[in-house]
Amino acid sequence: xxxxxxxxxxxxxxxxxxxxxxxxxxxxxxxxxxxxxxxxxxxxxxxxxxxxxxxxxxxxxxxxxxxxxxxxxxxxxxxxxxxxxxxxxxxxxxxxxxxxxxxxxxxxxxxxxxxxxxxxxxxxxxxxxxxxxxxxxxxxxxxxxxxxxxxxxxxxxxxxxxxxxxxxxxxxxxxxxxxxxxxxxxxxxxxxxxxxxxxxxxxxxxxxxxxxxxxxxxxxxxxxxxxxxxxxxxxxxxxxxxxxxxxxxxxxxxxxxxxxxxxxxxxxxxxxxxxxxxxxxxxxxxxxxxxxxxxxx
Amino acid sequence: xxxxxxxxxxxxxxxxxxxxxxxxxxxxxxxxxxxxxxxxxxxxxxxxxxxxxxxxxxxxxxxxxxxxxxxxxxxxxxxxxxxxxxxxxxxxxxxxxxxxxxxxxxxxxxxxxxxxxxxxxxxxxxxxxxxxxxxxxxxxxxxxx
Numbered sequence: 001x002x003x004x005x006x007x008x009x010x011x012x013x014x015x016x017x018x019x020x021x022x023x024x025x026x027x028x029x030x031x032x033x034x035x036x037x038x039x040x041x042x043x044x045x046x047x048x049x050x051x052x053x054x055x056x057x058x059x060x061x062x063x064x065x066x067x068x069x070x071x072x073x074x075x076x077x078x079x080x081x082x083x084x085x086x087x088x089x090x091x092x093x094x095x096x097x098x099x100x101x102x103x104x105x106x107x108x109x110x111x112x113x114x115x116x117x118x119x120x121x122x123x124x125x126x127x128x129x130x131x132x133x134x135x136x137x138x139x140x141x142x143x144x145x146x147x148x149x150x151x152x153x154x155x156x157x158x159x160x161x162x163x164x165x166x167x168x169x170x171x172x173x174x175x176x177x178x179x180x181x182x183x184x185x186x187x188x189x190x191x192x193x194x195x196x197x198x199x200x201x202x203x204x205x206x207x208x209x210x211x212x213x214x215x216x217x218x219x220x221x222x223x224x225x226x227x228x229x230x231x232x233x234x235x236x237x238x239x240x241x242x243x244x245x246x247x248x249x250x251x252x253x254x255x256x257x258x259x260x261x262x263x264x265x266x267x268x269x270x271x272x273x274x275x276x277x278x279x280x281x282x283x284x285x286x287x288x289x290x291x292x293x294x295x296x297x
Numbered sequence: 298x299x300x301x302x303x304x305x306x307x308x309x310x311x312x313x314x315x316x317x318x319x320x321x322x323x324x325x326x327x328x329x330x331x332x333x334x335x336x337x338x339x340x341x342x343x344x345x346x347x348x349x350x351x352x353x354x355x356x357x358x359x360x361x362x363x364x365x366x367x368x369x370x371x372x373x374x375x376x377x378x379x380x381x382x383x384x385x386x387x388x389x390x391x392x393x394x395x396x397x398x399x400x401x402x403x404x405x406x407x408x409x410x411x412x413x414x415x416x417x418x419x420x421x422x423x424x425x426x427x428x429x430x431x432x433x434x435x436x437x438x439x440x441x442x
Contacts, residue, residue: 008304012311019318026322041339045415048343052350052417056432059420063429101392101429108390108432109418 042287049116050282050289053109057120057278057293060105064098065123067146069135069274069296077267078165081137081274083144084260087153087252095148099124115283120293122277135295136275140164140265144274155259157248162219166198167248168262169237173205173229176255182228185211192221197246201237203227219246229255273297334441339413342383342439345376346417349435355387359421359431364389366402373403383439389421390432412440 062068068084102120109118123133133146143158157167178186186203195218204210217223222241226234233255240247250259265272274296281290349355354372358365369385377383384403390396406412414437421431 016314019314023321044343048415048417056418056420112434
């Protein structure tokens with residue numbers, strides 16, 4: 001009889017243990033669901049905040065900066081990234097309105113949402129020591145630089161590896177007409193050595209005149225092209241061989257010219273994107289995201 | 298006879314535990330199921346606001362310096378599933394004067410159910426698209442009817 005009692009007690013103990021364990025498991029599962037709900041909720045809020053602020057910065061940049069960017073995927077898998085901007089403007093012309101709008105937007109965002117930290121100083125070139133606005137083409141790691149460090153704005157292209165196929169540069173001199181007697185049809189060139197890199201330079205003006213020069217050059221050497229204008233000033237386009245991978249520089253002194261620069265990038269599995277040096281970070285509960293601001297596409 | 302009594306008592310105790318366990322189990326299951334749709338509620342609010350922004354409805358609501366909410370309300374009616382309700386609070390800062398105005402759209406928030414909430418920043422351009430006239434932040438609260 002005693003033995004029956006012991007079995008009964010053990011049986012009851014096992015059943016009670018199962019019930020308690022089950023209750024604990026379910027309670028943990030509920031807590032887990034609630035935590036998951038908070039996680040999903042927070043990650044959605046983080047996503048909304050991050051991408052809406054990034055989109056707003058992009059909108060402000062494209063309204064007030066002189067730079068337009070287009071990315072075109074080609075049928076052969078390569079990608080054309082094109083930058084179009086007016087050069088020859090003074091730094092103040094370019095920067096004052098954009099700087100003010102970016103600063104005001106930064107203040108607005110941080111006042112309305114203290115968990116967002118937005119730093120657009122890298123886009124406000126007038127306030128940077130080196131006065132250089134740098135855009136990065138990723139994943140190819142090519143820098144496009146709008147450089148106002150010398151007082152006159154010029155542009156520089158700095159690839160880090162040879163992962164591109166060609167450069168096309170079109171310069172519209174506008175009302176400063178091209179001197180067709182300068183060099184051949186208005187373009188003079190100093191080519192150190194011929195090579196295999198495809199470089200095309202075109203120029204046009206408001207009269208409807210246009211000229212194109214295509215050369216296969218050696219990126220390891222320095223090559224210089226000049227476009228002459230009737231006013232006597234020249235626009236210089238230099239492929240700098242001292243840079244390891246064909247740095248390109250365009251100067252348009254005293255002439256307001258629209259420069260359209262296209263770089264053809266080799267095929268990659270990743271989507272091509274353009275970033276600025278400005279950064280944005282959002283911290284929500286256990287979630288945070290910090291990244292450079294994407295400016296295109 | 299006494300032993301039988303003890304066995305009955307123990308039997309009853311075990312049965313009571315099983316019943317209590319079953320009640321806890323079913324209560325927990327009911328609770329667990331009611332948690333999951335909340336994620337959908339939050340996502341719905343987020344999607345509605347993203348659509349209002351990306352389709353330019355927030356931008357186009359600014360007419361001659363006045364923020365008109367009719368088009369936003371109509372768009373919400375079209376977009377929002379019929380079993381949801383949403384309230385928006387939009388703060389606009391005039392980009393020149395740097396003064397703020399607040400506009401609310403939608404019914405008051407209920408106090409007896411789950412409410413999903415979030416926030417989205419945006420900018421408003423003029424008709425030509427070459428001047429930023431306002432900075433905005435839209436906060437939403439969304440719930441099941």
